[in-house]
Amino acid sequence: MKPMDHEPDNDRHVRPTIADVALRAGVSTGLVSFALNNRPGVNPSTRRRILEIAAEMGWSPDLRARSLRTNRAFALGLVRDTAAAPGDSFFPAFIAGVERDLSPVGQALVLASASAGPSEAETYRKLASERRVDGVILTDLRAADERLALVAALGLAAVTVGEADIDSPFPAVPVDAVAGVVAMVDHLVALGHRSLAHVAGPSVILHERRRRTAFEHACASRGVACRVIDTDSSARGGGEATKALLADPENRPTAITYSNDRMALAGIGVAHRSGLSVPRDLSIAAFDESDIARYVYPSLTSIVTDAEEWGALAARTLLAAIAGIELAEPRLAPARLVARESTAAAPGARPAS
């Protein structure tokens, strides 16, 4: 035996290549490639024969070779800051949506973490320099997000989940943040609430900021008081914000909205421990619910967005961008209010007319 390990005729576990198919079909590799890729210029009968033989031999494309040759990775990347949002219920659903649209078209999702180890920028840089992905999905966009310039400089395609606040070379998949907030404020005002509060996530995050602004505007235009507290989006943060809001019995809101449901649940916990009953003494509402919102007690009034659909739309938009197609401005169904048990008439309020 030679030191070389080429014995394609011997080893039964060698994957057939297009050369093997070509040999068997008595044609050239080029023709096989054309036939396999559904390209014009191949005699229909020849094509059929080639496809048959390829199937029979169990040929399947080797992505590595194809990648090298075509300079594409056939994969998209998603970098998450895992430390920033533990227990986040939005992400898993979002990712499921992304995958749903990727796998049928032979694309894969490469997940990378930014929090641990190398910095976020380094993670994107590596993804690009190794050419592991063709594009990235940018989530949790920040104010003046430096990732836009970075990713563009790296030559990656991208899609932003939500609209950027600066010039962006990338398509965006926005969702109407205002409608839901307005519906929520109207809902609470109709219940007689005149002093509201919003427990927000970090305000560098654009969608957090937008919710906050929408909340403040809606309150102002309805002439109701509103307080906003920033948190780190964690359950703990939500609890602490609630404590702060309830600290002064003389001057506390009668309804609190939270930027996610785990903060809201923590808020309910704090309220209970303060001797307040939800929703009798205090109304509670949330954004971005997971399925538990429906089943806890009291069930959570929420502004819900279809996270999975959002992910799917983002994936589709990015794939189109990579293919050089510009999709008609993709727009997600606006977030909608789902009223449940955690919101009720404000204490001492007469029912709205």
Next chain:
Amino acid sequence: MKPMDHEPDNDRHVRPTIADVALRAGVSTGLVSFALNNRPGVNPSTRRRILEIAAEMGWSPDLRARSLRTNRAFALGLVRDTAAAPGDSFFPAFIAGVERDLSPVGQALVLASASAGPSEAETYRKLASERRVDGVILTDLRAADERLALVAALGLAAVTVGEADIDSPFPAVPVDAVAGVVAMVDHLVALGHRSLAHVAGPSVILHERRRRTAFEHACASRGVACRVIDTDSSARGGGEATKALLADPENRPTAITYSNDRMALAGIGVAHRSGLSVPRDLSIAAFDESDIARYVYPSLTSIVTDAEEWGALAARTLLAAIAGIELAEPRLAPARLVARESTAAAPGARPAS
């Protein structure tokens, strides 16, 4: 502009290849490769010069070429059934752990979904035939899991998260399921509970089955009654199981353990709606908590496992297996009981001696 985008000589953004480096250094590409990979047989001064020039030119390895040549993907795969466990709090943490150990060694995580579109087997098959990954992490192992044979037949490496119940060619990263359950049952028995119940996930899932068995054994050996109800692991399922358990006031458990925290939260909801107070009238406990368990009211007594560490250990074990190294049996710290507010003395029970 032509529709083609190939203009490598024109584009100023061409990445330097080792050929470029070799040219500049006045050596051959082979030598550059050796130098860059820290392999013996290169004159130290030559090596230094090559490294300098490579850095200066901004060379970085192209994974595609390396993959093609070395027949490795430098990536691991994880196939999840997204539909099966929406809102699962275990997975995100687990994945974060996987990534934590992967990125520092230049490996990536490819996530694929099985629920939507192609079948689970098809997903693994594709991952292998495209050669996208070197190995897969098998989670939520099922009884007589057919994935073991499939993945082995596909020539993929793998690691199982938890021990298989059949012969497995793959290393496993088990966790002691029994200790936590025993601690939980003892905790409840000490509180005076004599009639327990367990709301389990699908019993095809091995860890669900093991918990169930451990629960039944522990109850039997303590001489306390136990009822088990199977669910689909969803919050809804947890709620319905609770309804069933509480249906007959004459004969209902005084404590219920749930296989995950969202079922437990739903259970608390059902209890409240049935006019029962937790933990006064009914004690509630959970497994696999997310961070909200600490902050809800009442806070949840839980059996907690370090999901992130589990993911990291699984990744490490699989990487070792791929490298041909067999790690000393990796073992995770056993799950431990964290008693909180949701469990208390059984109604009418005298405090344990």
Next chain:
DNA sequence: TTGTAGGCGTTATCAC
């Protein structure tokens, strides 16, 4: 319609 040849960037082989 089909065949040929060259190259994508890297690593492995084998002479020098």
Next chain:
DNA sequence: GTGATAACGCCTACAA
């Protein structure tokens, strides 16, 4: 110790 050169599997101008 060093340097050509041939693969890896596929795609694609270009020639026939």
